[in-house]
Amino acid sequence: MIALDRRKALGLAASLPVAASLTGLGASGAHGAEVPSGSGAGSGASWDLTDLFPDTQAWDAARKAVLAALPRLSAYKGTLGTSAQALARALDDISMIKLKAMRVYVYSSLQADEDVRAPAPQEREAQARDMFSQMGQATAWVDPEVLDLGEETIERFIAENETLTRRFAFPLRDTLRRAEHILDDQGEAILASASAALAGPGSVRDQLVASDIPWPTITLSDGREVRLDAQGYSHSRDADNRADRKRVFDSYWSAFKGYEGSLGAALAAKLKGDVFEAENRGYESCLAMALAANRIPEGVYRSLVAEVNAGLPQLHRYFQLRRRMLKLPDIHYYDIYPPLVQMDRTFTLGDMRNVALDALKPLGRDYVRLMGEATAKKWMDPFPRPGKRAGAYMNGAVYDVHPYLLLNLSESFDGVSTFVHEWGHAMHTLIAAKAQPYETARYPTFLAEIASTANEVFLTEYMLERAKTKEEKLYYLGMRLEGLRGTFYRQTMFAEFELKIHEMAEAGEGLSGASISRVYGEILRRYHGADFIIDAPYEMEWAMIGHFYRFFYVYQYATSITAGTWFARSVLDGGTAERENFLGVLRAGGSDYPTDILKRAGLDMASPQPYRDLVAGFGQTLDEIEALLDA
Numbered sequence: 001m002i003a004l005d006r007r008k009a010l011g012l013a014a015s016l017p018v019a020a021s022l023t024g025l026g027a028s029g030a031h032g033a034e035v036p037s038g039s040g041a042g043s044g045a046s047w048d049l050t051d052l053f054p055d056t057q058a059w060d061a062a063r064k065a066v067l068a069a070l071p072r073l074s075a076y077k078g079t080l081g082t083s084a085q086a087l088a089r090a091l092d093d094i095s096m097i098k099l100k101a102m103r104v105y106v107y108s109s110l111q112a113d114e115d116v117r118a119p120a121p122q123e124r125e126a127q128a129r130d131m132f133s134q135m136g137q138a139t140a141w142v143d144p145e146v147l148d149l150g151e152e153t154i155e156r157f158i159a160e161n162e163t164l165t166r167r168f169a170f171p172l173r174d175t176l177r178r179a180e181h182i183l184d185d186q187g188e189a190i191l192a193s194a195s196a197a198l199a200g201p202g203s204v205r206d207q208l209v210a211s212d213i214p215w216p217t218i219t220l221s222d223g224r225e226v227r228l229d230a231q232g233y234s235h236s237r238d239a240d241n242r243a244d245r246k247r248v249f250d251s252y253w254s255a256f257k258g259y260e261g262s263l264g265a266a267l268a269a270k271l272k273g274d275v276f277e278a279e280n281r282g283y284e285s286c287l288a289m290a291l292a293a294n295r296i297p298e299g300v301y302r303s304l305v306a307e308v309n310a311g312l313p314q315l316h317r318y319f320q321l322r323r324r325m326l327k328l329p330d331i332h333y334y335d336i337y338p339p340l341v342q343m344d345r346t347f348t349l350g351d352m353r354n355v356a357l358d359a360l361k362p363l364g365r366d367y368v369r370l371m372g373e374a375t376a377k378k379w380m381d382p383f384p385r386p387g388k389r390a391g392a393y394m395n396g397a398v399y400d401v402h403p404y405l406l407l408n409l410s411e412s413f414d415g416v417s418t419f420v421h422e423w424g425h426a427m428h429t430l431i432a433a434k435a436q437p438y439e440t441a442r443y444p445t446f447l448a449e450i451a452s453t454a455n456e457v458f459l460t461e462y463m464l465e466r467a468k469t470k471e472e473k474l475y476y477l478g479m480r481l482e483g484l485r486g487t488f489y490r491q492t493m494f495a496e497f498e499l500k501i502h503e504m505a506e507a508g509e510g511l512s513g514a515s516i517s518r519v520y521g522e523i524l525r526r527y528h529g530a531d532f533i534i535d536a537p538y539e540m541e542w543a544m545i546g547h548f549y550r551f552f553y554v555y556q557y558a559t560s561i562t563a564g565t566w567f568a569r570s571v572l573d574g575g576t577a578e579r580e581n582f583l584g585v586l587r588a589g590g591s592d593y594p595t596d597i598l599k600r601a602g603l604d605m606a607s608p609q610p611y612r613d614l615v616a617g618f619g620q621t622l623d624e625i626e627a628l629l630d631a
């Protein structure tokens, strides 16, 4: 996902890009064969960064050229109101320099991720960040000047000038829309100077989790020793041996429990900072401020939470099915991670590509042809390597070149999922770039996970149709349930918790580690049902979720899988019209507000229906599994 920064600059000034989609999926299993090597950097990465710059000398020359252009951009200050042509010329120049700066930044960032241990690329990335912050300073005057010109003048200029109409109308209007929540110069200066202090609680939390909490080391039943930090926990929590996973959970969450007070104080201080900013900007609530950034109606958040709650009986049914399939006498929180069915089928990179191109045929010949061409090029670094950045992302920020993908594929089905997911991002980027000018090609976070999750639906459907054994069918159906549990139900549980603690902070209720755990424990138990046993230390789970420091971010995972599934189902069940409808969403990029783009495609995210459809599909998958088990 693209990081959402609520303190980001408004639409027109330059701000630092962030790599899209850090899914953190599948980072196990070394695999190195069959991929042509050679970015020439000697790191072993197989993407070709020479599409961006032939070498680091050329990169440095481009960086200096961007810096040299900054005085010219500053000099436009005070000229935007002269005429429509003057406004268009200034915005075009700024935009084109920003595009050059983006290429400089992305090159350095990708190279730094090839080997996070190598100092020289990290230094170049720092130089590129510095270039961006200088560019931000050189263009910080743009939004205030647009606001000063006012709606009437801006609308007249847009009507008079073709460049403004075609490329800048949406960002200009979006800047004007925010006017009522932008303070005067002094107010903005105070908020800007408070931002470092407001970021403090997040640093305290990171410091505690990364280094201060003494993570325990335990011995598993096979004699293996595991240090239970975040990585050790996520590798061991699905242990086959039930006593092992109970020990993993007990030890890990007890370690958090010892720091409940400090972790709670950090989160409570962060919430106070959110309330401070929302109040000073004149928003009714923190939620209102968060949703205003992309004009998301509050009904989207409310419908999501209400419908997920209404759909909890299906989730509880899933837990009882899980108990049955894992042959357990009862079900505890430490039983949620072991896979329902094991499958040892492996896939090479070539297999993954063939499966993806075949599975995505419902999207049409043009889509498959474009993806076939793109996946044959050296845009992707697919496999893990010592020193390489973990996780998976697609970076599509260089509009005039092409997307790059950093993956850490395993050879299992999980690797195939990651492949189609990240290529879903890349295809969204390519299709939007073809249809949109640079200024409106970049889609917001609310839309960013729709193409990727839709691709996962196509993949699962394809695999199910071709599954040869009952076990294989059960495996894919189980993966679908796990995906919906983790992304639809669980992220909405986080979203509900995040809203609840913000409301408590807004009401002036004193929040402590103990009261936060109580709130989290209540929601956790409600989501898992009366027959599910959750022991007290597991109420500390909130402390592990770093996303709670990213301000109403997590709900977008749940809305995205809802929308992605809705579109995939409509394409699979429909014809050309449904397919074109979905491709139209991809082509729209960031040319309008996200919920408006979806509404034009027939999907109203504020209505209960798409969430009800998803819950119904979850129930049908449960029916299918039960039928297979009873057969």
Ligand SMILES: [Zn+2]
Residues within 6 Å of the ligand: 001, 021, 022, 023, 421, 425, 449, 452
């Ligand atoms: Zn993603």
